[in-house]
Amino acid sequence: MNKFWIVLFHTYLMKLKTKSFLITTAVMLLLVIGLSNITKIIALFDDSEEKVGVIDQTGTMFGDVQLGMKAIDEDVELIELKTEEEAEKLIDSEKLTAYLMIKSDEQEIIKGTYKANTLADTTVSSELAVVLSQLKTKIIANELQLTDKQIAALHSPVVLDTVAFEENAKTEEELNQARGLVYIILFIIYMAVIMYSNMIAMEVATEKTSRVMEILISSVSPVQQMFAKILGIALLSLTQMLLFFGGGYWSIKRNLSDMNEGVFSFMGFGSTSMSTIVYAIIFTLLGYFLYATLAACLGSVVSRIEDVQQTITPMIMLVVAAFMLAMFGLNNPSATYITVTSFIPFFAPMIMFLRVGMLDVPFWEISLSIGLLVASIVILAVFGARVYKGGVLMYGSAKSLKNIRKALQLTKKD
Template sequence: MNNGFWTVVGFTVKNKFRGKAFLITTIIIAIILSVVINLPYLFSKFSGEDKPTAVGYLDSAQEQLSSQMFTSTGIAALLDEYYQKQEKPEIKMVAIPDAGSEEANEKALKQAVSDEKVDGYLEFKAATDGGFPSVVYKSEALLDTGSTRSLQAALLSIKNEAVLTGVGLSDELKQVLQAPVVIDSVQISTSDGAGSVGQGKTASQQAMDIGLVYVILFMLFMAIMITGQMIASEITAEKSSRVMEILITSVSPLKGMFGKIFGMFLVGLTQISVYIIVIIVNMTLPHNLDTLKDMNISLSEVDPVLLVYAIIFYLLGYFLFATMFAAVGSIVSRTEDLGQAVLPITMLSLAGFYICMFGGLNNPNTMLIKVASFIPFFSPYAMVTRLGLSNPPYWQVWLSIAALAVSIVIVGWLAAKIYRAGVLMYGKRPSIRELRKAMRAYKG
């Protein structure tokens, strides 16, 4: 019995590993993952985002003699001082000489942008009440929100500093007034230590868990879709080429189905392992580690409990959907009809993925996510989301695991019966009535 099973497993694994399509696809996806992970760094290098944005302003000698509190030249000088204090200045102020008239000045500023001396320039309009002037940032870039936000924060700081100095506050009082209010976010557990998973997480741990849940959901979805499709297409191809008739003479249909499922599991596990190694290697590159450090995220804070449960739900979710894909593949005689046949299974997996990606990541404690975590087709996604982003009680986690395990047994038994009957049915896709008759008639 076991010899036939392992023969199918070995044949399936070797057949896939020897195929050029599998190797090429794995390499291409690994390259895409590497590019995506390093995309922000590549953008910063090629777009020059690591250099400060050059912002021009009109350097008017006449304004320097003005008695007004806020002049454009004075504000620009304060902006330059503000950004020079930064470790990595976002903006560099560039003085453009006064051309003598408003029209000539506008032309000179635009020419500086055209000559790429500056990326944009500031235009000041004096306030009628002698207060802080209104400021306009002009550039060729569409919706240059990054530079605008940075300039807005700097101008607000300069304005507050000037006002506080004007009312005669001491440096000590100004520091107290300008010091930011620090508030930390800590996730807590309202259940006792024996009744919930985890005992609260800091902001950095929460950020790490959100990223980990995001990766796990994508990996699970990819594993189900890619490996499930491979199982269904392999079975359908063998059936359409009449290889199935030879296989069932030496291996029972039941061994053939579960051998193919387990063989594809090993293939998919190898593929996923390659992707995980690629992700880890790229994430540990110096520039990516610096980015994670700036975001207060440390790879050492990965929750081992979450990883263990993620592996459990990954395995259970895979085998549940794999048996369904195998059953559907066995009743399809032509590979052209396979896409339509597996569409309902694909939609089930897609629904679970979307529920968590667009609902669970923002609020894992909604009733929808809680209910979905007990529905076997959705629980591999939903319960992993709850485990990573909240503290569900242990009994709920293990109830979800038990429901998923029971579903695998039921669906596996039904899939085995469908597979035994379906592999010998050729021609058009059989109706439910025909399939039921064949399942009752087949006793082998």
């Protein structure tokens, strides 16, 4: 058993000290901190104020447009101009970013023309369109002699209450918050499974290429090697995840007041339940062990590092398929295909977590899915250990199915 721990910690420490791991960890940590500070970063590079010229050919609209724009966006300053030539000169000298020309048509209804060097940023033009639409409605309402109360009733949105028959069903607001948080965790599961499973396959193939494996198996059994490497990489991933989540948590706590608006309002940072976090950890670990065991098997039948990607491609496609199904299921987590695939072991880590995060799933369904996952890991571990035992000493072309069969035959001979 001491040899098992030696291989485990050797795998962990060797990977921990590599430049690729250190650089990747540093870059990802900076990315996590950067995303949690995105509002401050945008504000740092964003121009404080935009100046837009207004040519009012009607002679009566500028004051109303200015008031309406100030109510929508205080960072946009409107400047009244007389001619287009004057506006174009100010744009050429970069004193204006754009200009708006207001006129009325034959029915005396206002219309506008917005001109700028580029139309890539539609924020200001969209805001001006809203202001002009409001003025147009006001003009037509005055012509029809509508009262303020009638105008307010005309613009008031329809009230549509959504009610679920299930007692513990989440509200629409809770679902929207859960959707954002589930998306983030699904992406973490997806990246963790692909990155660390690929790392295990590469580790095994690298040792075979350097013939280190022939030395190792003389002192440590292949089965001990396989599980030591899987747990060593798991320990490495745990170290990396703790750094990511620790840095992210620290940064989010410092910026929580700025993360209640915009896209962050849909992430549900302030209303995350402990059960969601627990299930996220459970399904991430189970997904890792399922795919890590498969990756170790596939890596053991590869003779060259160049053949690793080709051999593990079917496994990667399974992970991608699960992730794509989860993305489609975000908008309809109660769909039949989501329910069915949540019990398929290779899809369950993502799909069942999607259901748990967004729906009130019966505990027996969660238990059944976890039970099937654990059973699949055990079966794959037993089968994988047999393949690994024979595969570590195989050298030749990378034909996965034939190599797996040969590996099993070599194991039987032992």
